[in-house]
Amino acid sequence: MNTVESTAVAATGETKSFKDIVAFIRSELKPKGKIFTPFNIISAPIILLGAFLVVYRLVKGLGAVTNLSQDFPWGIWIGFDVMVGVAFAGGAYVLTFVVYVLRSEKYHSIIRATVLNGLLAYMFYAGAIFLDLGRWWNITNPLFGNKFGANSVLFLIAWHFLLYMIAEFVEFSPAIAEWLGLKNIRKFLGSLTLGAVVVGIALSTLHQSGLGALFMMAKGKIHPLWYTEFIPVLFFVSSIFAGLSMVIFEGSISHRVFSDQIDHEDHASYNGIIIGLSKGCAVAMFVYFFAQLLIFIHGWHWSLLNTPMGYWYLAEMIGLVAIPCFMFLQGARYGNILLIRIAAILTLIGIIINRLNISIIAYKWWIPLSERYIPSWMEIVITLAIIFTEVWAFRWIVNRMPVFRKPPEWAKEKH
């Protein structure tokens, strides 16, 4: 760090010294804004309790806090935190594709918030894996161990998570440089963006589908309406509209909470962005729905429809895929932002249900409810604590770095 800074300073004659930067960071660490907001009052105790439970889990073992069993080795920390969290973070690779590869300027104003969200989602939700690992002290074994299960799907995912986090960090790093006022470093980091984007998209394609591929060997354990050899493809396609819906949802909150940071021009173009995203969702969802339909027809599962699991399947496919897809379409056609937002929420619920179905609900569906896995309150509190901490981190960064705000004059990108 030290040498990098000093060479940068030497090269440019920037006035900032390493000491200045440390002092600056220290001053920025202090909280900004009101402390006793309703959100803080609710989230702070949960985060504290969650932190306590994490320690308890590490000392006492998984059984002390989770309801996992021999029949249900994966609970909500995998099925929700990781599976859903990563799907929701899909907006980052989709939008970087649109902005940096297709070079559509329209979405430029929301790219940083999206990438930041993606990065934090991976750090926190994929980070939940750490808590779920029974032998967490061996977490680095897939990276530097003496034995590699190189043809394990999970091996691939572990590496991809790591590499993707680096790629996303590189994509976001110009904002950090702007915050610290490091001009030359900013320029250098900016030049890395396209490379990081390209690598990031390739990695995303693979690990989004890879999360689905984790269930390939659970054949015979997942209800045939959900188990198909195409789960990886379905996971990938659904991550597109899951990610975009999350961008819509997150945006509708951020635009209220951080509205003072967003300038007029961006506010004005925002509806156009939402409508564009809505079209993207509609197309991806249509492809997804069509694929599901083909798989269903091909699987010849008609008789299964008239069972409780069949109704549940229909509820997911129609209520949480087909209907929101139609709503996105209508919303985009008539410019109805409210309709689009509702569709986004339905879609997000649909993704949650889908991932939970595959990992928990339709998993060993024959086991009676009394012996099934139902998350303990402690698992839920830890999950909530993770979500809240992520939101805190997001807010902290947004209040300091140019995420919604325009970058400083000196960092204007020339297109």
Place this chain on the structure above:
Amino acid sequence: MGIDRRTFLKGLGTGVAAAAPAGVAAGSLLLPGKVGAKAAAENREFMGVLVDTTRCVGCRSCEMACADAHNLPMPNGDASVLDKKRDTSETQWTLINRYKTEKGEVFAKKQCMHCNQPGCVAACLVKAMEKKKEGAVTWDDNCMGCRFCMVSCPFDIPKFEYGSAVPKIQKCSLCWEKLQKGEKPTCVEACPAEALTFGTRRELIEEANRRIYRDSGKYISHIYGEHEVGGTGYLYLSSVPFEQIGFRTDLGTIAYPEYSKGFLYSVPIVLLLWPALLVGVSTLTKREGEVRSKEGGEKR
């Protein structure tokens, strides 16, 4: 760091241990008639166990011997435990279940099947689960505790110590330590009814077929594990259809790792083609953008 050194030393240890069977095997060539030793000398064929459920008397000697050999708690010796169908657990690697069938009571042993191509091994990202050349599928303590092996085992065999802060995956190891020395698994040695036979898979399948031919009225003509999930080290003979004695007969004959192969094969392709394609598109769009701005078109 401490762990690293330990695993390194253990690595050396397994190296030495791997050299040992060769010596043992060479010695055992002088002792003809020992079924296992010959295969160990060739080091090519997987060893396995044939369970003849028509011979099992339900004495549970195998359960006790297994617990004793692996420092597991002694199972309850009372016969009443057979009233309920039990599952192996993190403290019990093998057990006997009693089934009421069309041909009366049948006892069936349960444990890891030691698949030829195990799902658990394909799942493990640190090769803590390994298929040894002797045929045993074993667990090692470089495991991360991700429990992917549990999700991927068609027979739900790996069990996890949820109650421990230093949890292990527990399952039958086919007494791998003994196999390396050319010995039989403990349960096979303990069986008083000769319901368990140890040998190479090939020999066991031959023997199983011989029994079916000789006594076709007694057996159904199906060796469970010959083809199931690509073949397993444990093989079963039965007098009644296998569904009746607690076996899944819907697992198919494809080895479980095959199911994720399609995805894994696509990985290098995506990693090579995707970036090339993306860079290509990006160059195109860039050129387009430049042309447009040169023409003095609308500002982007």
